[in-house]
Amino acid sequence: MSPVPISSVKVGKIDDVQELRKTKTSSIPERFVRDSTERPALCPVITTNNNIPVIDISKLLKPNNDEFHYEIMKLSAACEEWGFFQVINHGIDLAVVENIEKMAMEFFMLPLEEKQKYPMIPGTVQGYGQAFIFSEDQKLDWCNMFALALEPHHMRNLKLWPTKPSNFSETLEEYSREVRKFCKNLLKYIAKSLGLNANLFEDMFGVAVQAVRMNYYPVCPRPDLVLGLSPHSDGSALTVLQQRKGSSVGLQILKDNKWVSVQPIPDALVINIGDTIEVLSNGRYKSVEHRAVANKEKDRLSIVTFYAPSYEIELAPLPELIYEKNPPKYRRYNHGEYSKHYITNKLQGKKTLEFVKLK
Numbered sequence: 001m002s003p004v005p006i007s008s009v010k011v012g013k014i015d016d017v018q019e020l021r022k023t024k025t026s027s028i029p030e031r032f033v034r035d036s037t038e039r040p041a042l043c044p045v046i047t048t049n050n051n052i053p054v055i056d057i058s059k060l061l062k063p064n065n066d067e068f069h070y071e072i073m074k075l076s077a078a079c080e081e082w083g084f085f086q087v088i089n090h091g092i093d094l095a096v097v098e099n100i101e102k103m104a105m106e107f108f109m110l111p112l113e114e115k116q117k118y119p120m121i122p123g124t125v126q127g128y129g130q131a132f133i134f135s136e137d138q139k140l141d142w143c144n145m146f147a148l149a150l151e152p153h154h155m156r157n158l159k160l161w162p163t164k165p166s167n168f169s170e171t172l173e174e175y176s177r178e179v180r181k182f183c184k185n186l187l188k189y190i191a192k193s194l195g196l197n198a199n200l201f202e203d204m205f206g207v208a209v210q211a212v213r214m215n216y217y218p219v220c221p222r223p224d225l226v227l228g229l230s231p232h233s234d235g236s237a238l239t240v241l242q243q244r245k246g247s248s249v250g251l252q253i254l255k256d257n258k259w260v261s262v263q264p265i266p267d268a269l270v271i272n273i274g275d276t277i278e279v280l281s282n283g284r285y286k287s288v289e290h291r292a293v294a295n296k297e298k299d300r301l302s303i304v305t306f307y308a309p310s311y312e313i314e315l316a317p318l319p320e321l322i323y324e325k326n327p328p329k330y331r332r333y334n335h336g337e338y339s340k341h342y343i344t345n346k347l348q349g350k351k352t353l354e355f356v357k358l359k
């Protein structure tokens with residue numbers, strides 16, 4: 001079952017944040033101003049050096065030596081305790097990484113009329129605009145987004161693939177091929193870290209769904225009042241996040257009820273466990289709530305890949321990870337049904353996962 005767009009969703013006027021910036025006014029339109037409980041300045045933020053774990057993928061290339069086992073243990077602890085980690089020596093060609101950053105920036109810097117040729121229709125998640133807006137009074141994020149489904153091919157909406165910059169399609173295809181390979185390998189390591197057969201996830205997922213979302217956060221005169229991206233967990237199995245070199249620090253994750261800022265490491269990628277792996281591991285690995293904050297001095301670009309099972313696939317906690325003291329925490333469901341639920345609700349912390357949680 002594939003998600004169907006909802007029609008006639010009334011979302012009111014959605015200002016484009018880059019255009020707002022051009023007016024140079026320091027006042028923030030009401031729709032972007034968060035309620036006091038949600039404002040980033042009022043929530044405690046930790047910015048320690050003791051940041052999210054770092055996994056060195058080059059140490060996982062030769063299985064069954066000490067280095068391999070140590071790194072797998074680190075991976076397991078990262079997924080259990082943080083749900084987030086950074087990967088270094090990930091094997092994705094740095095030129096490919098740089099090319100997509102450059103291409104994405106060129107796209108966001110195009111005139112609004114050009115970008116609006118690829119509109120994200122309210123209730124859908126592909127195209128340019130703001131996703132997950134369902135009412136006229138819903139707060140807006142300080143962010144412009146451009147999202148596309150990549151795999152399987154039948155999910156592509158080719159009318160939304162920009163012709164400018166001219167290398168858009170070629171650059172995105174090359175990047176997604178590399179990221180897809182990387183996700184397949186990482187899922188093998190994650191399976192190993194759970195004591196499972198390395199191919200279990202890939203065999204189970206069918207032709208995996210892959211989507212990309214480029215998030216551009218312009219500088220904001222009042223970052224204390226707005227959010228770059230509302231708190232949410234990802235509905236994917238895995239998410240791969242790349243941050244443009246020189247961007248402001250913006251990603252925050254909720255750890256022990258406190259927001260922790262993720263300090264980017266040059267040339268590393270940020271990985272997070274999505275809802276699918278939380279369910280399959282019966283809650284052992286966490287799909288952690290995260291958000292993005294805006295910045296007064298520097299803009300920010302993130303390029304995010306969602307990797308998930310095919311929509312036909314039925315999911316439930318793996319029998320291998322259920323035992324007497326750890327009974328199933330989630331019901332059996334179809335991933336297409338979950339995706340439809342995910343994209344037809346606003347981003348609201350870990351609320352989407354309640355759809356499949358057993359009480």
Ligand SMILES: COC(=O)C(/C=C/C1=C(C)CCCC1(C)C)=C/O[C@H]1C=C(C)C(=O)O1
Pocket residue numbers: 125126131147148149155209210211212213232234235236237306307308309338339340342343
């Ligand atoms: C914040 O999360 C998302 O924006 C998101 C959207 C992904 C999608 C597209 C951009 C186009 C194709 C459909 C799809 C829903 C994959 C998150 O992706 C997660 C959510 C689900 C569900 C999933 O499978 O990946």
Ligand SMILES: O=C(O)CCC(=O)C(=O)O
Pocket residue numbers: 213215229234241250251252290291292302304
């Ligand atoms: O830009 C970021 O750091 C967060 C992006 C994100 O969480 C998402 O797109 O799902």
Ligand SMILES: [Fe+2]
Pocket residue numbers: 232233234239290
């Ligand atoms: Fe996310």
